[in-house]
Amino acid sequence: MNNYFSSDFKLGILGGGQLGKMMLYETRKYDIATSVIDPNPEAPAKLAANYFEVGDIQDYETVLKFGRAVDLLTFEIESVNVEALQQLEKEGKKVYPSSQTLLQIQDKAVQKQFYKAEHLPTANFDVFTSKAELTEAILRKEISFPFVWKACKGGYDGKGVSVIKKQEDLISLPEIACIREDLVPFKNELAVIVARNVSGEIKTYPVVEMEFHPTANQVEYVLSPARISAEVAQKARMVAMRVSEAFRHVGLLAVELFQTEDDEILINEVAPRPHNSGHFSIEASYTNQFEQHLRAILNLPLGETKQKLGAVMVNLVGDADYTGNVYYQHIEEIMKMPGVTPHIYGKRETRPFRKMGHVSIIHEDLNEARKVAEHVKTKIKVISKSK
Template identity: 60%
Template sequence: MHFFSSNFTLGILGGGQLGKMLLYETRKWDVYTKVIDASLEAPCRIACNEFVQGDLMDFDAVYNFGKGVDVLTIEIENVNVDALEKLEQEGLTVYPSSKTLRTIQNKASQKLFYVDNNIPTASFTRFAYASEIEDSLSNGGLQLPFVWKSAQFGYDGQGVKIVRKLEDLEHLPNVECIAENKVDFKNELAVIVARNSKGESKTYPVVEMEFHPEANQVEYVICPARIEPEVMKKAIAVALKVSESFNHVGLLAVELFQTQEDDILVNEVAPRPHNSGHYSIEASYTNQFEQHIRAILGLPLGKTDSKVAGIMVNLVGAEGHTGDVVYENIDAILEMEGVTPHIYGKKQTRPFRKMGHVTIVDEDVKKARAMAQKVKETIKVTSH
């Protein structure tokens, strides 16, 4: 099939910032794109060839959209999987597959998948309703503290809470969920695996993630991770096993814990480009977005090595600010060497909303990390 400057159409479910960054690559290669999103303000709208307004969870909207494309991919997991399954049955190429998405969409199913495939992960208990947790605690089936996770629709720190005492259960939504043993970890790591339809795989270097203590969102992504070579090898081996077990095509971001004993446990995965790979736009030979396009179109995978060390700082809405966005001191960070801001195009800010990111590159990861701190302290995302 001819993909470039042809009548081939790539469909993308979701019009957010990940889709927008995918579109930088499709425009580079003149691949025709069609995007569906519920919001007319979606960041993708300015960059795709065709934009359709529609609900990603609505069967008919997703099915009818899929009928008009040649290959269908996602930039967000919360989409109607039944529609994807029907499209696949009718012969459409869909990556990630509906089967993979169905498993990943539900955190309980995802955890059971790891158990079934002998993939190391933290011990957990599954509950049909959060109200059952108190009984389990009083019967000794569950111990405090633990990490509560909503089985569905959690993202960016939403739907996740550390439960340290009984009172912490009071405001949890009464939904299907898991209670996961709290892992005593040294580091939170991630590995992005690229796998094309021919089964060829490549991994990006292991990155280290530093999280905001309150928002439970990534604040910094550091590449390369500051860990021992043996731990790196282990992390890459586990990530590859996860990708192969899913028979995944495209990018799979595998989030990992490095325990105090240097064991590697899988936390969760995302079957698409991911926040932990944004550094690759400036720092890698092949950025994660180009790699995703290569993988889903069955093209040879690009070189995943880094040219320089890269740190990514998330730009999130400041606390106490809701409304029309203002980026304060952006000129000050542009004066710093090796600093590149990415603004996602969301006109409205709110506390902790992801509004953009900044990449800092340097030959020396320590210098890059110090500069990242300076960037974080300088730029502010506020409102009028």
């Protein structure tokens, strides 16, 4: 086994956003040296990295040069140059999750076709190369309303996803490759974080339940463990593990799921990295998701995934009416509440619905934690003093 701790070993991270920043809490804990690259000179991860570089992580040469200077490469965002990762792997560089895993996930059409080929449960779908092709299929009555439209590439945080109920809803859609998906009647949106190390050791975190903002299509609350039966929870964890095994992924895989009206579990989509639905683990789990990602990619023993207490996570997003230098109004009020921990991501500029931080609420009683979360949500406001 390599000596990663207090040594010359260098871990490279593509992307220096809040996920990179939170990963660096753990590299600091273990004294693992890091190099981080991000296009933003003020990226949140800048302060905690041993070495920070400003660069375009979608540029082939930039990623190649950066990757050659480290011992192992990981990423905190999917939109990176996969061809550069493939070349680095050819040169013998360790890249986890692998370029192959990323290729199968980056494009939602490829991802959905992968589930179909692997006989993994997911909603019915069709792939279209353009909006024009989709519109033609509707005119030929091959497709009926309502359905879910998803951009094949580049969607995140609710962007690139729309529910299409009528012809007029198509007007605002961009002219890009997309998928049409059945609108699934579901009881719950669930997620499971799966960790898998290089040797194939695999563990899952408890199933979480996600409550979404009605207009922004962003997660508002994550409750862990989900308020579902033991049977449904077991089924969700089994599906998530099957997905992980099929992708042969290394690191963390966040598997977003639907629990249908008749308790079937369908895969919505996945992310091959630490994820918003795993933030509860920082306060509530024996091993948080960021440490677990490091353990997995470094082929160390995976940590315990059990929870100490019930947890609810609230996303802090920019108020719809404000843009400018961020100000967290009433943050002192929520900090007085027992079991409440705010996490501030380090973005100086707030914009409507931009993810600026999150708040964890832990309590022996999950329903009590949910009530406190509601209180936190109404109390703290992410605004700007220079409106």
